[in-house]
Amino acid sequence: MFDQQETIAAIITAQGMGAMGAVRISGSEAFEAAQFLFRSKKGTLIQDMPHYALAYGWIYDGDVLLDQALLLKMKGPSSFTGEDVVELQCHGGPLVLARLLQALVSRGIRMAKPGEFSQRAFLNGKIDLTQAESVMDLVSSSNRVMAEVAVQQLQGSLSGKIKAFKEKIIGWIASIEAEIDFPDEFPVGLVTSVFESEIKVMIQQIDALLETAAYGRIYREGLRLVFYGRPNVGKSSLLNGLLQQKRAIVTAEPGTTRDVLEERMMIQGIPILLMDTAGVRDTGNLAEQEGVERARGAAAQADLVLFVLDLAQGLTEEDLLLLRDLDPEKTLLIANKADLVTDRVLSFEEKVKGFEVCILSAMEQEGIDALIQKIRERFESGTLTAGNEAVLINRRQEGALFQVRKSLESAQEGLLRGETTDMLSIDLQDAWSYLGEITGETVKEAVVTEIFARFCLGK
Ligand SMILES: Nc1nc2c(ncn2[C@@H]2O[C@H](COP(=O)(O)OP(=O)(O)OP(=O)(O)O)[C@@H](O)[C@H]2O)c(=O)[nH]1
Ligand SMILES: [Mg+2]
Structure with a gap:
């Protein structure tokens, strides 16, 4: 320190x-x-x-x-x-x-x-720790949503919620202590039956906050959009098409892209991290092999995979093998090179059931707007629903909140097993302490130092 x-x-x-x-x-x-x-x-x-x-x-x-x-x-x-x-x-x-x-x-x-x-x-x-973190979010925000959320967090939107949880838990602990100290004045089981429903409500509220973490990450770091597929299907061409610039090298030779190429852009207010990857195939070339490994890794970490295939070639066996590992919820299937075919009816539709398909031509810049619309729809629907929370928690807060949830769950299970109230008190004290990590009262000194070291000079 x-x-x-x-x-x-x-x-x-x-x-x-x-x-x-x-x-x-x-x-x-x-x-x-x-x-x-x-x-x-x-x-x-x-x-x-x-x-x-x-x-x-x-x-x-x-x-x-x-x-x-x-x-x-x-x-x-x-x-x-x-x-x-x-x-x-x-x-x-x-x-x-x-x-x-x-x-x-x-x-x-x-x-x-x-x-x-x-x-x-x-x-x-x-200020508490969430407010300090919101200052960083505010000065580094690249989009309106993040800026608005950060300034509300600076005003105490998250601190307020955490404080309310803590006060409630302190109240519970106090009534447990009272029950232990003056057992005659409390009808047996009164305290525990009230807890059962109240803890349940708090866990639901915590889940709502935890759900904002995914949104929070995207607004802070960008939605990870990964171009994935066999070589030469037009992944890099599509990246260039979205960016409207010749960023990635495009050649007619399969195996052009090797490294994962990252670029940022905004799509209708959503910060996007575009990641072009090497075409996946078996290869003896060591650099390409490494590229293929990285491509697989990027696809596994993606928020949304744009799986590109060549419409002129149709759906190949290799395409099918790659698709098998992808989650339809997190994938858009891009049938590229539509300019090369006259009939746009997908002969392989049955085989890709469950996957949403987008037919376009990266080369002719045709269908790009429809793709942008689909990306936007995926962002808004799907699993990413932050509701109207004026809070988008960050990774550190998510970690602590997860521990709070675990402690509350443990208390809940204890209640069901009919454990004594003093056992319950231990779980509740844990939950209280993890809540304090979020706002900073119970966080370790080393963690505080690490958080502030990430700030820029003069902050
Ligand atoms: N006709 C046509 N050709 C395209 C289209 N998109 C890409 N191509 C061509 O397909 C070839 C490969 O394009 P790339 O964008 O390099 O393909 P890639 O998937 O990135 O390839 P790798 O990096 O090798 O994995 C190039 O010759 C492009 O001009 C398209 O929509 N229509
Ligand atoms: Mg490429």
């Missing part, structure tokens, strides 16, 4: 040139350090400025004038980090800001590590 005593500083605006750039100083020496550099036009001293006040003036490093600036004073604990904070808003030139930061460092202020401001905000109880 970083030293929380030290006063830290960092450039908090993006690197590069801009109308404005800002440096934040946080810690007990923030006002003193800023005073060394800042000369207000009116001669006001930072210590005499009211809370949340702005001052206009000039920044000096010794006698060297560095820039013109606005200084914002925030007295702890009413600041982002909960400590005394000064933000200097100056001109957004990389050198200007670097010189300012250097001047602070030469006065003994330490440069902040990535995520350190947010970590202090967390350690000082200004």
